[in-house]
Amino acid sequence: MLTDKDFCRLGQAVIDTEASAVAALKSRINAAFATACRLILACSGRVVVLGMGKSGHIGGKIAATLASTGTPAFFVHPGEASHGDLGMMTADDVVVALSNSGETAEINQLLPVIKRRSLGLIALTGNPSSTLARAADAHLETGVDREACPLGLAPTASTTASLAMGDALAIALLDARGFTAEDFAHSHPGGRLGRRLLLRIDDLMHQGDAIPRVTADTPLSETLVEMSRKGLGMTAVTGPEGEVIGIFTDGDLRRALDKAVDVHTTTAEAVMTAAPRCIRRGLLAAEALATMERDRINALLVVDEHARLVGALNMHDLLRAGVV
Structure with missing residues (x-):
């Protein structure tokens, strides 16, 4: 034996x-x-x-x-x-x-x-x-x-x-x-590698009316409604030309509540995170994932070459697409 x-x-x-x-x-x-x-x-x-x-x-x-x-x-x-x-x-x-x-x-x-x-x-x-x-x-x-x-x-x-x-x-x-790696992905579109090398941010991001957004003077109460309605756990704060000036997330909400702010009189600008991490449209979805992992964040705003808001996505979008 x-x-x-x-x-x-x-x-x-x-x-x-x-x-x-x-x-x-x-x-x-x-x-x-x-x-x-x-x-x-x-x-x-x-x-x-x-x-x-x-x-x-x-x-x-x-x-x-x-x-x-x-x-x-x-x-x-x-x-x-x-x-x-x-x-x-x-x-x-x-x-x-x-x-x-x-x-x-x-x-x-x-x-x-x-x-x-x-x-x-x-x-x-x-x-x-x-x-x-x-x-x-x-x-x-x-x-x-x-x-x-x-x-x-x-x-x-x-x-x-x-x-x-x-x-x-x-x-x-x-x-x-x-x-190249992209050539390889084109012959493997059904696998995880293909998705990582072929899927673009534009293929996954929420666009148009699906983007959570408020202006700087939007009351916090309305900001919370916008976050809840769009379901991404955050909302962009934009300027008069549609440029991104900030982001308001679940984390910002907790910090605002700790300060006992008045949700009806406080504006989004007062409680937002200014100059948030954004990513340019047209890049690979895998690059969005790398940015989220590096900065330990769960969502990203997508901008064009003029820093204007064109989309938004979060980690759940990447998970559903099989990029993660």
């Missing part, structure tokens, strides 16, 4: 083996790797990734990483390719084929078609002398000294090495293309 210590020892041995396999790849980032990058950058079509079995799963992930980082790519199952899916490939594409042995029959039987169509071929194999490696325009060696599997049978370290090499390709291409 294995003990907890035995399980941990076995798990750590796997991590050590796979870490060594990945570390060994560094010396193989060479001229062939640069050739592979140039082939893909020169490609006017898409990258077609091939792989059988476990290599196929890794190939699918590599294709997905390429596609999400600016290099159009998709995965094709080699077994299906010879039964019609070859029609997905065009003369403008580049093929990336994964096979640890380099002798996977389903991939190698496609080599004559790939060559006949003059498609660029990048091979990731563990055998530089293999059929696939010799046929490739660029061979990226991903061989390992041993698998993490104690039987030496289950693809483990070898698939990890292939995945790491695929990531190296994708990120080198990302940098070469000048791919």
Whole structure:
């Protein structure tokens, strides 16, 4: 019966083996790797990734990483390719084929078609002398000294090495293309990252009649009614041109009540916080969040380039939008 210590020892041995396999790849980032990058950058079509079995799963992930980082790519199952899916490939594409042995029959039987169509071929194999490696325009060696599997049978370290090499390709291409965080967000609009990088303050802020606002001479009693009606826990105090001169918040209300002010005769200007923190329209909602967190506030007034009030938002708006 294995003990907890035995399980941990076995798990750590796997991590050590796979870490060594990945570390060994560094010396193989060479001229062939640069050739592979140039082939893909020169490609006017898409990258077609091939792989059988476990290599196929890794190939699918590599294709997905390429596609999400600016290099159009998709995965094709080699077994299906010879039964019609070859029609997905065009003369403008580049093929990336994964096979640890380099002798996977389903991939190698496609080599004559790939060559006949003059498609660029990048091979990731563990055998530089293999059929696939010799046929490739660029061979990226991903061989390992041993698998993490104690039987030496289950693809483990070898698939990890292939995945790491695929990531190296994708990120080198990302940098070469000048791919930005905003570009990444456009291909991930449904995720939290996309929302943080795409949502603008203008998309979330309360506008028009929904903005809580009073003038400097508004009685405190009416100011409280405006705060309650608009439900943002604050109200802007504006000047004659619509410029923001102050803000009145729940905190200001507590301080005013501590002073026992007369809510009917005291004006908003007398109890407001002057020169409040505002944010310009058009900026990312994530910047509004950063400002709130930095200044430890729960709401912001939004102004235009002339400091005129155009909107308002609070932390609940950011929470509902998934920015937080």
